[in-house]
Amino acid sequence: MKIALDAMGGDFGAPNTVPGAVMALREYPHISKLFLVGDTPQIEAELKKLGCNDRKIDIVHATQVVDMSDKAWSAVRRKKDSSVSRAVDLVKYGEADAIVSAGHTGAAVAASMIKLRTLPGVDRPGIAAILPTETNVFVLVDAGANIDARPEHLLQYAIMGSVYSRHVLHYTNPTVGLISLGEEDVKGTEKTKEVFQMLKKTSLNFVGNIEGRHLFEDPVEVVVCDGFVGNVILKTCESIAVAIFQWLKHELVRSPMRRIGALLAKDAFTTIKDKTNYEEYGGSPLLGVNGICIIAHGASTPLAVKNALRVAAESIEQQVNPHIVEEVRRYHETTASLAPAAALR
């Protein structure tokens, strides 16, 4: 399989993406080609530092970079030779099977939408973030692709999240929850109330509105929300997990007895710390585009980049897109056949 990596993406660019790429090639032998897209001298310098001359690596030169201060859509239109655009082009023209970017999320989404288009029946793609529960994981859609989601977009996220949950996470009949302000169906904004009614009519395993406690304490398997809220949830979770472990660490060195205790229980901390570490998850698939695009964390470390490439490789194997197309088609057929009956009431 062939993957295109936006080598200039992320807060640190090539110094983090290139080492991540090299790690991935060592660990995942089924990656047969890895395109590093960006400024050739910078990429070559990083490869040289690592003493890497793997023939599976192809550098694809791109003269521009989308800055974090650029506007997503205009950046894709104006910066035709940006690393993210060139990387998406490789997928568009069949050179690569997937693209991975840790850069400007909006630009990666816009480039994918413009160049790859959305899947039939899907209006807007959504980022599917994978979050941990104690014994498993759940999927949250949308984690930040679309901040002005309309009700039908949220409905499509629910369908796509369910497909992903079934085919990739192997839940047989995944429960779907809608983020709102209370569990009762009268709670929420006009938008969430409309989505609630739409979801109730689908064949999805919709359990209703959910709040914080349904995320980690008593989790559902698919969490649906708009991109603004989803992004805030994701970043809040990362932040509080990091903070709690930092606070705990400081408390644990406050006395010799606590230090000894911490040493004896070290493995327990490591297990939970790893579970809550976004670097281990690496990247989130952008569901709904006609191709495979993995959005990695902006602050990606080499480890996170490596894991984002792992997610890309898994996504190439899993091929959920045909299942999404099928499920969306089935939904549209069902609502179309229901519509006249509804009108008769």
Add this chain to the structure above:
Amino acid sequence: MKIALDAMGGDFGAPNTVPGAVMALREYPHISKLFLVGDTPQIEAELKKLGCNDRKIDIVHATQVVDMSDKAWSAVRRKKDSSVSRAVDLVKYGEADAIVSAGHTGAAVAASMIKLRTLPGVDRPGIAAILPTETNVFVLVDAGANIDARPEHLLQYAIMGSVYSRHVLHYTNPTVGLISLGEEDVKGTEKTKEVFQMLKKTSLNFVGNIEGRHLFEDPVEVVVCDGFVGNVILKTCESIAVAIFQWLKHELVRSPMRRIGALLAKDAFTTIKDKTNYEEYGGSPLLGVNGICIIAHGASTPLAVKNALRVAAESIEQQVNPHIVEEVRRYHETTASLAPAAALR
């Protein structure tokens, strides 16, 4: 000082609110009168169970309860004899100095807005949730009072949050951050972009857009967002903190060595667990109404109710409302005087 407690509020009603009230009376001798508003037989039964016949308690009978499935505004209009409405009436007519409710948040907000009115210059009240950092706390407005906030409401939250931060949390020049999707000013929804521009023109210590990491790892002192997002943040934080400690606990009992380690380091866990426990914070002031209203957690335990009453007592002492009125007036004067100059440009 005199406080009115909505004794029927919260997921558990009188069995949790009454013990919390009794605890508060024991601990806070400056509460001279505590009105328990709700169904007299239920309240009396709980008091009897506790063997409490404190003369500081006054039961105020109310025949109705706002259910969680009721719509906020219509519940206040239709259920005239609900416990929350009656409790707010006590403040309105000067019998009590503050109201505390763990019931339907929307109903408490609506009752306060209808009966107490907003402060001069404030359009919509916002719930000020207090959240912990490692060494201090910060305030997040709005944690769920107003889910359809317009830009000027968010601006008012920033002003009110700053006043609260200065006068109650004692920050001299609190930093204010606006929750968005990225730190750059081009990131966010149309609404957050508009608020960004408005905040830049104020005399507040506005640091720009913020994301997750500015909540706990590198915190600002006042976090501004709309009520939907704020409520999601609050509940997500609670949920993940509870989850992490639960996961850790399960990991810590997996081997005898870990158990011993956990025992030796027990104090460290307790410190951080208490820091992240919402019960310790108790209640959040509803800023912007002409009176003192404290919103407690729906799942309040007696400890949480006790602490919400403590927050009410503190709020009565602190009297931030005159400062809010003054700051909002000053803001309106400044923008009024700036407007012609801006028009001349």
